[in-house]
Amino acid sequence: MDFQLTEEHRMVQNMVREFTHKEVIPVIKEWDRKQEMAPFILPRMAELGILGINIPVRYGGQGFDYISLGLVCEELEVADTTLRVVMSVHMGLNSMALLQWGTEEQKQKFLVPQAKGEKYACFGLTEPGAGSDVAGMKGTARREGDEYVLNGEKMWISLASKAHHALVVMRTNPDVDPHDGLSAFILELDRPGVKTGDIHGKMGVRAGSTGWISMQDVRVPAENRLGEEGEGFKIAMSCLDNGRYTVAAGATGLVRASLEASVKYAHERKAFGKEIGQFQLVQQKIAYMMQSYEAARLLYLKSGWMKNQGQRNTKETSLAKWYATDASFEAASEAIQVHGAYGFSDEYDVERYLRNSKGGVIYEGTSEIHQIMQAGYALGYRQDAELRCELPAYDAEYWQAQG
Amino acid sequence: MKIAVFVKQVPDSAAKITVENGVVSWGDAPLVINPWDEYAVEAALLLAEKHGGEVTAYSLGDENAKEALKHALAMGCQQAVLISDPALANADTAAVARALAAAAQKDGAELALFGKQAIDWDSGVTPSMTARVLGWPALSLVAAVPALDPAGKTIKVERAIEEGRQVVESRLPAALSIVKDYAEPRYPSFMGIRKAAQAQIPSWTLADLGISAPANTVETLGISAPPAREVSNEIITGDSPADIAAKLVDKIIGEGVL
Incomplete structure (x- = not known):
């Protein structure tokens, strides 16, 4: 068992992190206040190739694997949930469905411009x-x-x-x-x-x-x-296997954002003569965030690995999505608690994290739906029937060839 | 034309640097390409794109320095070379300059580009010292290259100096240190990342460079952390922003800050 990310994975992570830190994080609070999508987001994501990250080069994409998609989503949601949502709909729910179910003509006509970022998809x-x-x-x-x-x-x-x-x-x-x-x-x-x-x-x-x-x-x-x-129903459900994967990875990023903000603040803020990180009840909150971050990350990466292998992952992706979104809501709420009154104001990012985390436990299957699914698998009430078109396994040679 | 760009692997600028018993540590903070060197890579790529040629990135260090080289490759450099030799383990700037100069010469580079300084030791003299070893003009703090004539072997640069911009014309080959104003560094592209991840980066030893171990000219006697400074905060209040601003200005002048 290899838990190591490849060099390619780490470089993808760093590249997206550099983009969000330079261009998104400095301005996102203002766009959130305005309740508008910054006009540069979609064209910039397109220009950088993010909108086609895991689509084969022959279909206009960048030819990276499904784990790379998860890592990208995690990094994007550390900056803001709205960027990851772009990937969920454009890539997870739409472009990957075209890759899985589309005819060659449909791929050429619709997938190629989407992967190149010339057209956006929902x-x-x-x-x-x-x-x-x-x-x-x-x-x-x-x-x-x-x-x-x-x-x-x-x-x-x-x-x-x-x-x-x-x-x-x-x-x-x-x-x-x-x-x-x-x-x-x-x-x-x-x-x-x-x-x-x-x-x-x-x-x-x-x-x-x-x-x-x-x-x-x-x-x-x-x-x-x-x-x-x-x-249509089977296609919709297969789309959700991919959309939920992006949500799980993104929510993991939101846990990380809450954790990083809490650690930073726990070092900065002093009470009763020492930094608040020294207090055990603050430590407990941070410990839980660490725990849920690592667990959520393992769950989504396993799901990504299964996609790479061409294995059906409805159960694993549902579990990853359920766990990570619930964890992100909890982590954001506790991050506000660590920040005290300041966390209650939009001077700090953590209140935005909490507001953003709530959608994740509702869309792409509510937490309740995922609980029913998981119980169904455990009790033997639920089995995944084979699909006429499965999501293709990642094959580096095929993915990277010009076609 | 052949352009050499020199990059260094340094601790992340967000790392918490500590000094204990004369030993500098950055904990488990990641090592990254020196941020100033990213501007040099960008400048090298822009010059090659405009005037033709290819860019080779060089880094002196151990295997870890390959990370910086891979970053440069992912940004678009055509080749990368690691300069690594046990004899260079504690090299000072003068010794480093000799090794870098030998690399530039071995490759037949006509332009050698550097970031203006590295954020670890901040000496800021490696470009000039390398130029001195090579016998090339040292064009420091370059913010723009308005003219480059590879055939005529001339270059015109704008230097960002305190008084403003100084325009300098020089012969080629030349060594340039690049400042931020030159251009915002591009992100590594996904295609570049793939190329970099798959790249086999050659290592050159001093023997490969055809030089013997360069002697250090500087001896470091000790390293200590700067003394902690007492900091106090004061929140200025007032009836209006104008009132607060006026009080702030009085404070700044009163404290002799301006």
């Missing part, structure tokens, strides 16, 4: 009335000749107003089991009948874009359907 599954109950969605896609006509609304969609492409899951057959009546579509968001907008007044991820997509008689060519008709 993912539309949740509806105003259907979140955890995916199969309860109302949005429809009706086949008419060589086209589908899409109607419905998607809600809580990260990058809805910024993305060029969305992967949306719609009901194509109302007459079968709800799980079998869904299909996935690649939707260009400039098609007639599509409207998008941002949601304001969020508790966290305020420097990010979260919005809605409305579809009214939107005509989409049949070649935009991802996978077979009726395969």
Whole structure:
């Protein structure tokens, strides 16, 4: 068993850390206050190649492995959750789905510009009335000749107003089991009948874009359907295996950010004649953050390793996501406690960490959903059926070849 | 043209440096490429991109120094060479300059670029001493290179000096120390990272450089931490920002800071 990151991994980490420390951390507080996404974020991530980190070079990406994606997400979320959210939707939920399920034509047409960062991508599954109950969605896609006509609304969609492409899951057959009546579509968001907008007044991820997509008689060519008709639920669940991986890695970064802020403050702040790090109850909080950081990191890295090996990782990724997001919420809350009254103000970053951490325990499967999943695996109620298209194992030679 | 850029592996600037019994320690803080050297690498890459040529990064040190070289490779340098020899373990600046000069000569470099100083010892004289050994013009504190003529063997630089900018023209080959104003260093690219991670970096010993162990000219008699200074804080209050600013100015003048 090798716990060592490769030199390549460490250099990727350092590069993203350098970017966030120089360009993001100094300004993110102001954008969070303004409740706007800094306009430079997406183009800069694109320019640096981050938006295509783990996509094969032949499809416009950088050709790194799935562990690199996790490390990038951890580093991004140390700076701000909103940057990791970009990776969750653009890469985890959309681009990786194209890699897994797309035809060669779809990869050339949609994946290549996404991996190059020329087009941004998002993912539309949740509806105003259907979140955890995916199969309860109302949005429809009706086949008419060589086209589908899409109607419905998607809600809580990260990058809805910024993305060029969305992967949306719609009901194509109302007459079968709800799980079998869904299909996935690649939707260009400039098609007639599509409207998008941002949601304001969020508790966290305020420097990010979260919005809605409305579809009214939107005509989409049949070649935009991802996978077979009726395969939408399976595709959506496989997307979550990748999205949750990015969330787990990012939440691990948020634990680290809380830990680092707490350690720094515990050295600086003095009470009763000594620095507060000397007090055992402060030490206890820091010890728990250390514990959860190391555990969360191991969980997501194992999930990344399984992806590299081409092993199904629904169970492991769910566990990593559940643990890391719960831990990030706890760590951020305790980091505020370490900071005392100052932690309660936005003069310090820890209150932003807490606000940002709350979303993670809700999106991409609430903590409760993951508990049910884990219990299901343990009790033998749940097994993962084989997919028609599995996420391809990482093959350095194939990934790095020009094609 | 061949451009040599010299980089050093140093403790991270955020490291907590301690001195105990004359021994300097930075704990378990990571070693990084000297931040000033990143500007030199950037300058070298920009010059090569504009005027043609290739850039080789050199570092003197043990195996750890390869990290700095890999950073330079990931930024875009074409080659990297480690200069490593047990006889250089405690080399002073003059001895280091002799080894670096030999490397520049061995490679046929026409430009040797350095960061203006290294953040560990901060001597800031390695570029000039290397130039002296080579017999090349030493162009220090370079903020811009408005003209470079590899065929005509001339270079014009702007030096950032206290009074402003000084424009200097010189013959090539030359040694330059680069300051921050030159250009913001680029991040390593992902493709560069892959190339760097896979690179086999050659090591040159003194024998490879064709020189014998250079003698130190400086003897370090002792190292001690600066004495701790008493610091007190005072929060200035007032009725308005203007009032607070006025009180602050009075304080600054009163304390003789300005």
